[in-house]
Amino acid sequence: MILTDTHTHLYSEAFDEDQEAMIQRALDAGVERFFVPAIDASYTDAMLSLKKKYPAQVHLMCGLHPTHVKENYKEELAHAAEMLQKEPYVAVGEIGMDLYWDKSFKSQQQEAFHTQIQWSIDKKLPIAIHCREAFDEVFEVLDDYQGTALHGIFHCFTGNLEQAQRAIDLKMKLGIGGVVTFKNGKIDQFLDQIPLSEIVLETDAPYLAPVPYRGKRNESAYLIQVAKKLASIYNKDLKEIAEITTLNSRQVFGI
Numbered sequence: 465m466i467l468t469d470t471h472t473h474l475y476s477e478a479f480d481e482d483q484e485a486m487i488q489r490a491l492d493a494g495v496e497r498f499f500v501p502a503i504d505a506s507y508t509d510a511m512l513s514l515k516k517k518y519p520a521q522v523h524l525m526c527g528l529h530p531t532h533v534k535e536n537y538k539e540e541l542a543h544a545a546e547m548l549q550k551e552p553y554v555a556v557g558e559i560g561m562d563l564y565w566d567k568s569f570k571s572q573q574q575e576a577f578h579t580q581i582q583w584s585i586d587k588k589l590p591i592a593i594h595c596r597e598a599f600d601e602v603f604e605v606l607d608d609y610q611g612t613a614l615h616g617i618f619h620c621f622t623g624n625l626e627q628a629q630r631a632i633d634l635k636m637k638l639g640i641g642g643v644v645t646f647k648n649g650k651i652d653q654f655l656d657q658i659p660l661s662e663i664v665l666e667t668d669a670p671y672l673a674p675v676p677y678r679g680k681r682n683e684s685a686y687l688i689q690v691a692k693k694l695a696s697i698y699n700k701d702l703k704e705i706a707e708i709t710t711l712n713s714r715q716v717f718g719i
Contacts, residue, residue: 465706467691468497468713469684471558471592471619471639471666474522475500475510478670478681487518490684497710498684499717501525501558501592501619504532505543512551523719526553527580530562530573530594537572541579548583554717556584557592558619561605564597577605581614590716591616593636599627606634617716620668625654632662637716639666642674642682645693655697664716665690665709 469490479486490498498518500511502525515522526548528540547553559580561573584591593616595602606614615635621628622643628651631638640663643649655663665687667674673682674689688702695705 465494465703466497466710467493467495467687467706468499468665468710469495469667469669469687470499470617470664470713470716471501471641472498472669472684473501473503473671474498474669474684475507475514476670479683483514486683486685487521490687491521493685493688494706495684495687496521497713498522499525499554499592499713501529501555502527502544503529503558504540508543508547523554523717524551525555525557525592526551527557527559527592528576529558530560530576531565533569533573533576537569537576541576544580545583548587553589554719555590555592555616556580556587557616558594559591560594561598561601562594562596563601570601574601574605577602578608581605581609584616585609585612585614588613592619592639593617594619599623603627603630603634610634615716617664617666619666620672622649622651624650625657628654628658632658637662637664637712639664640694641666641668641690642672642678642686644697645674645689646678652693652697655694660694660698660700660705660708661712663694663709664713665694
């Protein structure tokens with residue numbers, strides 16, 4: 465059984481003390497494929513170091529996280545563009561819009577989102593979308609690329625059924641993580657109406673740990689809890705959930 469964590473920040477400072485042990489726990493749990501999103505230039509070296517340690521299991525993305533779109537966003541974008549030419553990244557991400565923490569850079573977030581989507585189209589790479597308190601704004605940007613080769617994952621999907629269908633229509637898989645195990649998560653109430661072919665698994669470690677670890681540091685080994693919840697929702701066995709969602713991740717990333 466091979467599980468795929470399509471969104472995990474393995475290089476995070478939260479894992480400084482036990483990174484190798486944490487990754488080994490995930491491998492022992494059957495999580496053999498890790499897709500690792502970027503945040504900003506300050507993490508580039510740590511990401512490349514991680515890839516060197518685990519060349520077969522770790523696959524890197526490149527991009528500027530919307531919460532890190534600040535006064536220096538053009539320098540950050542220039543760095544990401546340079547790295548994208550130099551290293552074999554598998555996706556552009558995580559990119560998108562976040563109006564939860566700070567709305568003052570909204571227009572710059574939109575500009576950065578458009579710029580990075582164009583990179584993905586030019587490089588024929590998928591995108592990993594971050595969206596928080598910004599569904600209308602994210603869809604407004606994505607609608608401009610209907611009919612293009614744009615595709616990817618709507619990371620940490622927490623929208624409603626209508627928004628889920630809209631994302632799928634825009635050639636995005638839904639990234640389902642710990643929120644599906646929360647009592648107030650809501651997505652578990654309609655997920656069975658979404659074909660399993662449109663779902664990929666993720667942890668977003670070290671954030672959003674699933675039940676029974678909610679409130680603690682998340683790690684990729686806990687992906688098994690997300691897979692178990694989906695097995696219950698879709699009335700399938702765990703092996704089948706792992707098989708289908710890993711196949712879906714291969715369709716997105718091409719590996």
